Amino acid sequence: RGVGGEKATSVTTSEEELMGMAIADENLDVIFVSKDGRGKRVNPSEFSELVNRGGKGFKLVDLGKNRTLAGFTVVEKQDRVMIITKQGSRVVFPESEVSTSLLKLIDLRPGDEVISVATIPGGEE
Incomplete structure (x- = not known):
């Protein structure tokens, strides 16, 4: 017997891709980071009307012209954020250091x- 599901979203062009999914909670924030090391914090309450199944989606964060999203992570208070680069550099900092404005989070060679972007829960090393 086959198993089926529901279509979550539509990717309509070759430039589009699904980066990931997370459960939205107003007590959590989402940190978006671009490939050039810039990032910002957004609260899920700013994502309106995202419940349409099979929809084409919404632009959730404006990273500026010619900037590509590298990834995102969901954080809560006391978490730390880790960013890793292609050349093996790594930076870890408290989630509280990420602004709601687009700022440089890591210096790149x-x-x-x-x-890659990841959450380290509760300030663990």
């Missing part, structure tokens, strides 16, 4: 880019 020429040719380097952010490849």
Whole structure:
């Protein structure tokens, strides 16, 4: 017997891709980071009307022209954020240091880019 599900979203062009999913909670924040090391904090309450199944989606965060999203992570108070680059650099900092404005989060060497963003729960090392 086959198993089926529901279509969550539509990707309509070759430039679009699904980066990931997370459960929205107004007590949590989402930190978005671009490949060039810039990022910002957004509260899920700012994501309106995201319940349409099979929809084409919404632009959740404006990273500026010619800037590509590297990833995102969900944080709560006391968490830390870790960013890793293609050349192996790593930076870890408290979630409270990420602004709601787009700011530089990591210094990159020429040719380097952010490849991963993760949450370290409760300030663990």
